[in-house]
Amino acid sequence: MQIAILGGGLIGASWAALFLAHGHSAHVADPNPAAPDYVRDFIRKAWPHLAQLTPDLPDVAPLERLSFTQDIATACAGAEFVQECGPDRIGPKQQIVALAETTLAPDVLIASSTSSLMASDIQAQARHPGRILVAHPMNPPHLVPLVELVAGQKTDTDALIRAEAFYQSLDRVTIRVQKERPGHLANRLTSALYREAVNIVAEGIASVADVDRAIAYGPGMRWALMGPHLIYHLGGGPGGYRHYLDHLGPTQEARWKDLGEPKLTPELVAQLVQGLESEIAGIDPDDLETSRDRALVALAKLKQGLPF
Amino acid sequence: MQIAILGGGLIGASWAALFLAHGHSAHVADPNPAAPDYVRDFIRKAWPHLAQLTPDLPDVAPLERLSFTQDIATACAGAEFVQECGPDRIGPKQQIVALAETTLAPDVLIASSTSSLMASDIQAQARHPGRILVAHPMNPPHLVPLVELVAGQKTDTDALIRAEAFYQSLDRVTIRVQKERPGHLANRLTSALYREAVNIVAEGIASVADVDRAIAYGPGMRWALMGPHLIYHLGGGPGGYRHYLDHLGPTQEARWKDLGEPKLTPELVAQLVQGLESEIAGIDPDDLETSRDRALVALAKLKQGLPF
Numbered sequence: 001m002q003i004a005i006l007g008g009g010l011i012g013a014s015w016a017a018l019f020l021a022h023g024h025s026a027h028v029a030d031p032n033p034a035a036p037d038y039v040r041d042f043i044r045k046a047w048p049h050l051a052q053l054t055p056d057l058p059d060v061a062p063l064e065r066l067s068f069t070q071d072i073a074t075a076c077a078g079a080e081f082v083q084e085c086g087p088d089r090i091g092p093k094q095q096i097v098a099l100a101e102t103t104l105a106p107d108v109l110i111a112s113s114t115s116s117l118m119a120s121d122i123q124a125q126a127r128h129p130g131r132i133l134v135a136h137p138m139n140p141p142h143l144v145p146l147v148e149l150v151a152g153q154k155t156d157t158d159a160l161i162r163a164e165a166f167y168q169s170l171d172r173v174t175i176r177v178q179k180e181r182p183g184h185l186a187n188r189l190t191s192a193l194y195r196e197a198v199n200i201v202a203e204g205i206a207s208v209a210d211v212d213r214a215i216a217y218g219p220g221m222r223w224a225l226m227g228p229h230l231i232y233h234l235g236g237g238p239g240g241y242r243h244y245l246d247h248l249g250p251t252q253e254a255r256w257k258d259l260g261e262p263k264l265t266p267e268l269v270a271q272l273v274q275g276l277e278s279e280i281a282g283i284d285p286d287d288l289e290t291s292r293d294r295a296l297v298a299l300a301k302l303k304q305g306l307p308f
Numbered sequence: 309m310q311i312a313i314l315g316g317g318l319i320g321a322s323w324a325a326l327f328l329a330h331g332h333s334a335h336v337a338d339p340n341p342a343a344p345d346y347v348r349d350f351i352r353k354a355w356p357h358l359a360q361l362t363p364d365l366p367d368v369a370p371l372e373r374l375s376f377t378q379d380i381a382t383a384c385a386g387a388e389f390v391q392e393c394g395p396d397r398i399g400p401k402q403q404i405v406a407l408a409e410t411t412l413a414p415d416v417l418i419a420s421s422t423s424s425l426m427a428s429d430i431q432a433q434a435r436h437p438g439r440i441l442v443a444h445p446m447n448p449p450h451l452v453p454l455v456e457l458v459a460g461q462k463t464d465t466d467a468l469i470r471a472e473a474f475y476q477s478l479d480r481v482t483i484r485v486q487k488e489r490p491g492h493l494a495n496r497l498t499s500a501l502y503r504e505a506v507n508i509v510a511e512g513i514a515s516v517a518d519v520d521r522a523i524a525y526g527p528g529m530r531w532a533l534m535g536p537h538l539i540y541h542l543g544g545g546p547g548g549y550r551h552y553l554d555h556l557g558p559t560q561e562a563r564w565k566d567l568g569e570p571k572l573t574p575e576l577v578a579q580l581v582q583g584l585e586s587e588i589a590g591i592d593p594d595d596l597e598t599s600r601d602r603a604l605v606a607l608a609k610l611k612q613g614l615p616f
Contacts, residue, residue: 176518188566196499197536205493213483215536219494221611226528256499264560272549280538280616284615296530299532
């Protein structure tokens, strides 16, 4: 399939790597003259990781299936799918859609990677708004399988179904967000956890480093395998989730009452930054990122064999 | 070392397996006559998992280093460390401590596995309160490395330091919780995430199954490797956490405002249970648990090589 990627930054490059790994061609539009080198370099580095997760990949990234332009309309001419990865502001998004529609066939989907905007706003001035939806990945999309699909008020149901089939054909895990809300779904959950992670430091309950270690060597290990509902279902023993909620629901509610509502004042920001600096003192910054990516690949591979 | 484990339920059995794997002997006290069979069976099943995580383990669990009694004082006679795993109510806890102190040498630590009680309350009536602290694991303790240490008002600093050294010698990751608060630290974070996971269902934003998949195929994969502060530090690019907070702090605060405060009404509980049942329809219940444990072992092994 010929896919137009509108925006050749971090997210666009990662999508490009994934699309190539699944046999598609990608035409990347980006006004930045440095984008082609950046995207090619990203894909070369990502390829060995993708090779561990995708059957029968060639040893070398098929960069001949990748092309570049500075012009959105050119990238969309002949495209069979559009992954929009432009600046996350509504003005540029609507402009990108308008330019894309000048050359795009009317039934081709436009999926926006936006993390903060609503599909209804992105499609508001479109000529064919029914084919526009949000398909928000977690960074980096070629390693983290989740894609959140959100329809706008004018999105066709059929567009949602087609997008779902497309991402699933790329071994992505899709979910449907039923209402347009800030943070879609995953980032709402992330923000809920983060608020208390900040509050714990603000209240002096623990250090930044201890909060991070508590997650990564505690509940985070379970969350990599199962979501909170399923975890508590198993925590409920033979009586399952019903037993858990009947017996430990009140404990949860008591804890909810004690959670904090911190404000990111300059003083708290300084404290968080200082805490983080202590945490990473002595770790090679490059090692942080390369170890994370290596571990993420191993984890994604591990999850391929799970029944849930 | 000779360790007394007071309570032979799920947590006590898992601690016993860990202690044996690290060369210690365990004397388990539990009034339930079924406890010895339960604990032995648990350890036999856990042993192959421990063997993947611990160097040079014998093929067969050294059950000869495990003994049982129904009497707390008997278990504590000659013990060099006490891991308390009794019922999570303050009355029984104080009673267990009182019985333990009848035979225990005065400088031996008593570490409580409590998930909900305060060390200050557990030690309130003790003869030697300075050696009493909370050492709360995540379930199951032999696979999830986190141990949260919390001192009570009367706990000696030295007791905290000795407990830290002990758990670290078992390859546990210890953190210090500086204030006694409901949920210690990890379960506060878990509850914060869970509140929004419930709210999203209550508000009709997504199904129970989609919430769980969003976590397990999205942010949960990152949380298995790093905590939220470090994740956002890397998300801040070359400018790190400071850059992240300066530029995306306001987005976080905006999302915090939109998070919900659900109540676990009978109707919502019914909706959650029904959603969970749809999620697990068609998965063999045994497969859920065995796959989770297998994956948790693989994940723990994977994490052993990380620099953070």
